[in-house]
Amino acid sequence: MKQFITFLRKEFAHVLRDKKTLLILFGMPIVQILIFGFALTNEVKNTKIVVVDQARDESSQQLISRIEASRYFEIETILPDAKEIDNAFRRGSVKMAVVFPSNFGPDLAHLKRAQVQIIADASDPNTANTLTNYMSSVIAAHQDELNGNSEIPYRIQPHLRMLYNPQLKGVHNFVPGVMALVLMLVCVMMTAVSIVREKETGTMEILLVSPFKPLLVMVSKAVPYLILSLINVVTILLVSMYILDLPVNGSLLLLFAESTLFIITCLTFGIFISVKTNSQQVAMLISLMGMMLPTIMFSGFMFPIENMPVALQVISNIVPAKWFYIIVKSIMIKGLGFSGIWKETLILAGITLFLLVVSLKNFKIRLA
Amino acid sequence: MRTIRFLLQKEFRQIFRNKIILAMILVMPAVQLIILPLAADYEVKNINISVVDHDHSPYSRKLISTITASGYFVLTGYQSSYKEAFRLIEQDKADLILEIPASFEKNVIKENSGHLFIAVNAINGVKANLGGAYLTSIINTYNHDIRLDMAPSPRFNDQSRIATTSTNRFNALMNYRVFMVPGILAILVTMIGGFLSALNIVKEKEVGTIEQINVTPIRKHHFIIGKLVPFWVLGNVVFTIGLLISRLIYGIVPAGDLLVLYCFVAVFLLSVLGLGLLISTFCDTQQQAMFIMFFFMMIFILLGGLFTSTDSMPPWARVVSQLNPVSYLISVMRMVMLKGSGLKDVAGHLAIVGVFAVVLNTWAVLNYKKTS
Amino acid sequence: MNTVIQTDKLTKRFGDFIATNEITLEVYKGEIFGFLGANGAGKTTAMRMLCGLSKPSSGKATIAGFDVYRETEKIKKNIGYMSQKFSLYDDLTVLENISFFGGIYGLSDRQLKEKSETLIGRLGLRQEANKLVASLPLGWKQKLSFSVALLHYPKIVFLDEPTGGVDPLTRRQFWDLIYEAAAGGVTIFVTTHYMDEAEYCNRISIMVDGKVEALDSPANLKKTFQVNTMDEVFYQLARGAKRGE
Numbered sequence: 006m007k008q009f010i011t012f013l014r015k016e017f018a019h020v021l022r023d024k025k026t027l028l029i030l031f032g033m034p035i036v037q038i039l040i041f042g043f044a045l046t047n048e049v050k051n052t053k054i055v056v057v058d059q060a061r062d063e064s065s066q067q068l069i070s071r072i073e074a075s076r077y078f079e080i081e082t083i084l085p086d087a088k089e090i091d092n093a094f095r096r097g098s099v100k101m102a103v104v105f106p107s108n109f110g111p112d113l114a115h116l117k118r119a120q121v122q123i124i125a126d127a128s129d130p131n132t133a134n135t136l137t138n139y140m141s142s143v144i145a146a147h148q149d150e151l152n153g154n155s156e157i158p159y160r161i162q163p164h165l166r167m168l169y170n171p172q173l174k175g176v177h178n179f180v181p182g183v184m185a186l187v188l189m190l191v192c193v194m195m196t197a198v199s200i201v202r203e204k205e206t207g208t209m210e211i212l213l214v215s216p217f218k219p220l221l222v223m224v225s226k227a228v229p230y231l232i233l234s235l236i237n238v239v240t241i242l243l244v245s246m247y248i249l250d251l252p253v254n255g256s257l258l259l260l261f262a263e264s265t266l267f268i269i270t271c272l273t274f275g276i277f278i279s280v281k282t283n284s285q286q287v288a289m290l291i292s293l294m295g296m297m298l299p300t301i302m303f304s305g306f307m308f309p310i311e312n313m314p315v316a317l318q319v320i321s322n323i324v325p326a327k328w329f330y331i332i333v334k335s336i337m338i339k340g341l342g343f344s345g346i347w348k349e350t351l352i353l354a355g356i357t358l359f360l361l362v363v364s365l366k367n368f369k370i371r372l373a
Numbered sequence: 374m375r376t377i378r379f380l381l382q383k384e385f386r387q388i389f390r391n392k393i394i395l396a397m398i399l400v401m402p403a404v405q406l407i408i409l410p411l412a413a414d415y416e417v418k419n420i421n422i423s424v425v426d427h428d429h430s431p432y433s434r435k436l437i438s439t440i441t442a443s444g445y446f447v448l449t450g451y452q453s454s455y456k457e458a459f460r461l462i463e464q465d466k467a468d469l470i471l472e473i474p475a476s477f478e479k480n481v482i483k484e485n486s487g488h489l490f491i492a493v494n495a496i497n498g499v500k501a502n503l504g505g506a507y508l509t510s511i512i513n514t515y516n517h518d519i520r521l522d523m524a525p526s527p528r529f530n531d532q533s534r535i536a537t538t539s540t541n542r543f544n545a546l547m548n549y550r551v552f553m554v555p556g557i558l559a560i561l562v563t564m565i566g567g568f569l570s571a572l573n574i575v576k577e578k579e580v581g582t583i584e585q586i587n588v589t590p591i592r593k594h595h596f597i598i599g600k601l602v603p604f605w606v607l608g609n610v611v612f613t614i615g616l617l618i619s620r621l622i623y624g625i626v627p628a629g630d631l632l633v634l635y636c637f638v639a640v641f642l643l644s645v646l647g648l649g650l651l652i653s654t655f656c657d658t659q660q661q662a663m664f665i666m667f668f669f670m671m672i673f674i675l676l677g678g679l680f681t682s683t684d685s686m687p688p689w690a691r692v693v694s695q696l697n698p699v700s701y702l703i704s705v706m707r708m709v710m711l712k713g714s715g716l717k718d719v720a721g722h723l724a725i726v727g728v729f730a731v732v733l734n735t736w737a738v739l740n741y742k743k744t745s
Numbered sequence: 746m747n748t749v750i751q752t753d754k755l756t757k758r759f760g761d762f763i764a765t766n767e768i769t770l771e772v773y774k775g776e777i778f779g780f781l782g783a784n785g786a787g788k789t790t791a792m793r794m795l796c797g798l799s800k801p802s803s804g805k806a807t808i809a810g811f812d813v814y815r816e817t818e819k820i821k822k823n824i825g826y827m828s829q830k831f832s833l834y835d836d837l838t839v840l841e842n843i844s845f846f847g848g849i850y851g852l853s854d855r856q857l858k859e860k861s862e863t864l865i866g867r868l869g870l871r872q873e874a875n876k877l878v879a880s881l882p883l884g885w886k887q888k889l890s891f892s893v894a895l896l897h898y899p900k901i902v903f904l905d906e907p908t909g910g911v912d913p914l915t916r917r918q919f920w921d922l923i924y925e926a927a928a929g930g931v932t933i934f935v936t937t938h939y940m941d942e943a944e945y946c947n948r949i950s951i952m953v954d955g956k957v958e959a960l961d962s963p964a965n966l967k968k969t970f971q972v973n974t975m976d977e978v979f980y981q982l983a984r985g986a987k988r989g990e
Contacts, residue, residue, distance in 0.1 A: 044690035127541035167495035379848035585832035
């Protein structure tokens with residue numbers, strides 16, 4: 006036990022001495038959360054559009070003012086004719102064009118029917134869809150206003166309620182994802198690189214010929230990162246709860262317990278990588294390519310898993326982050342207890358055990 | 374000038390002997406461009422809807438079949454109560470609940486007003502937005518059909534109607550891949566350029582060969598140029614490979630001028646390489662450099678408009694976005710590849726990225742000290 | 746006698762720690778000057794200042810006639826350097842390393858070709874010329890490093906513990922190379938803690954705790970301290986040292 010503490014002391018010294026890395030280790034999650042929390046949103050507002058007003062009469066002006074007043078849109082320019090639309094799109098800043106035909110006013114007044122054309126930049130199909138919907142609803146609202154409060158017969162009124170996240174904030178999706186990402190990065194990459202560095206510089210051999218159990222050596226390398234990661238979890242939660250107003254509907258204790266499990270999973274992954282590689286560069290690359298990318302892709306927080314082709318969905322099942330993401334969301338946002346997440350917990354534990362066994366089997370007492 | 378020739382010879386020799394870098398250059402584009410677009414499909418489909426029908430009338434049944442016929446929704450089943458349906462939402466088996474109250478049909482016909490209650494799992498904002506929008510739209514059309522059915526009353530004719538027609542430009546098939554691929558290409562170029570250059574000088578520091586360089590009369594800016602050029606070339610190679618893959622696998626061909634794209638990528642690479650070199654001069658170990666580069670890269674990519682629009686960002690984030698070279702790259706990639714924008718349109722972006730390149734590289738040269 | 750290195754109270758401080766403490770010495774053209782001291786005595790720090798790799802905290806120094814504060818780049822044109830940690834490129838071949846460093850120092854293509862040929866022949870590396878340097882045994886790497894340091898006909902060559910870790914035969918061969926260079930007019934400034942190598946030098950200085958505690962020819966030092974070997978001279982001086990192991 007005393008030997009273990011000695012090792013721990015040395016490892017902590019290593020880690021704490023590297024101030025630049027420490028800064029990033031602690032700063033990164035905070036910055037990420039703040040970005041995700043405040044800057045990234047799927048909400049549509051202030052979208053720049055261009056209006057082609059070929060009518061230039063009172064009716065068109067009225068509708069145009071209404072569009073201008075809406076928080077969804079910001080009119081960049083009002084063009085005299087439709088020729089310039091494509092150029093406006095090409096210049097890159099506008100996402101939509103609304104075209105009023107020249108007889109808009111007269112048509113509305115006499116025929117009671119007028120047409121407006123909505124042209125959306127469908128480079129981003131979802132945005133185009135959403136924008137088209139919003140524009141239609143603005144126009145429909147204007148239409149209703151024109152018609153006064155007259156009774157519409159046989160009216161069906163849908164009442165929409167948003168569950169869990171009434172303001173459609175991205176936080177609820179992102180924060181659990183950021184947690185998974187940061188923990189993954191720190192635990193896997195740092196542990197792997199730290200162990201491999203000793204191999205590279207030759208100090209590993211010294212440790213291996215010593216009477217200390219090699220397993221002890223590895224574990225002692227992982228422990229500082231365990232502590233650091235727990236601190237990170239606390240930081241992330243504090244920032245999310247108090248600065249981003251993210252509610253934690255479930256048990257904090259359960260959340261910590263599950264986080265610890267996930268951290269151990271990642272650390273084991275790191276150890277596994279270190280057992281298999283001999284150079285820092287390779288360890289880093291594998292961590293990034295083999296860990297980061299799949300985590301970002303398959304955890305489900307950036308890309309919806311259900312949209313992926315089946316093959317990829319299957320692959321996503323072996324990415325630990327996917328299960329952790331579900332667990333965190335269930336606890337934080339849905340407020341579920343252990344009964345709701347025992348399945349995922351079991352899977353995570355299973356992955357950890359598997360990695361541990363494989364690492365132990367592959368661990369060479371004698372370096373090649 | 375001769376010095377640069379020798380530097381380039383050395384760098385290229387080292388690069389080609391480094392199997393890891395070579396693997397990265399060839400494998401990364403392939404992996405990113407093939408797997409990411411498959412994974413990054415934001416198109417909203419298969420929204421699971423659970424129906425709680427207390428009415429069981431012809432109207433309610435017709436509504437439900439209209440909804441399922443639309444193709445957007447998948448009916449997970451009929452639940453007998455809202456509570457039961459909510460359980461499905463908790464288990465992620467349903468995304469939406471539609472509750473049709475008892476006497477729905479009667480209320481619509483007799484009282485001219487029937488109500489429907491929709492609950493949407495809004496954890497995923499995009500899905501919630503679109504799901505809600507689609508459903509509301511279907512209900513409105515259904516409503517309109519009922520009115521027509523019941524024969525138009527004179528009052529109805531007095532209503533003004535503004536009809537809208539909508540067209541989609543540039544991506545008529547609404548294919549999400551077409552949108553994602555240019556963005557992913559941008560990320561690819563950024564990552565390769567950034568990481569390779571960041572690690573390079575630091576490796577020489579770690580190994581010790583930089584001392585031998587520092588003791589020669591080599592000029593600082595020659596040294597930096599000698600580091601820039603090889604990775605600049607590599608960046609362009611990776612970009613080309615990426616374009617080829619996009620063409621071969623997705624059939625995406627730039628709508629605009631290829632030359633404009635290359636021109637922009639060339640200048641952009643200089644700026645991201647400059648950043649990598651700058652970071653290199655501040656770090657002592659490869660691990661540090663990698664970490665710091667990763668940190669910047671992440672911020673740049675997230676705030677660059679790849680996944681979410683820069684329009685909806687708060688003012689401070691928009692300012693940061695303007696200081697972010699990657700946002701310009703992503704914009705230009707999309708503009709030129711999807712919309713056919715020309716040199717005139719991207720000239721502004723080009724100038725800004727050019728300024729970044731100059732500032733970052735100059736700073737790197739100034740910060741690199743041969744005498745410590 | 747031509748003075749190629751001249752220092753006056755040259756000092757390097759790291760915060761409160763004075764690594765090099767007001768050293769004053771002169772080195773003459775063509776001599777083999779041994780710079781001795783225990784580990785941690787401050788030899789490498791001093792040497793790095795003389796090479797223009799590190800800026801002094803105070804004091805003066807002139808190398809090959811150039812000022813160490815204002816004319817470091819000119820100094821570098823006239824010196825060669827071999828660091829303690831081997832610093833040629835492991836992933837380049839012998840020939841590639843030679844042509845790279847030669848080119849950086851401004852040798853023409855023709856000169857490079859000639860010198861490469863001569864060097865390879867001289868060192869007996871003909872078989873290995875196109876092999877990666879990483880595959881060479883340590884002794885050959887050291888000899889190669891030394892030769893590369895001489896490519897551009899420098900006035901002074903700084904060697905930081907050049908024979909660390911090599912076998913006695915290789916050490917002898919190395920010193921043969923050093924003698925040859927010195928005979929050609931190159932001044933050699935070498936640090937070492939092999940005391941027998943101290944005997945090979947024209948003059949030596951011994952650093953203890955950052956200061957120069959002795960500066961003379963080996964013969965004179967032995968007489969002064971009334972001992973028979975340089976080992977004992979060193980022991981006398983260094984045992985009072987507070988730094989090092």
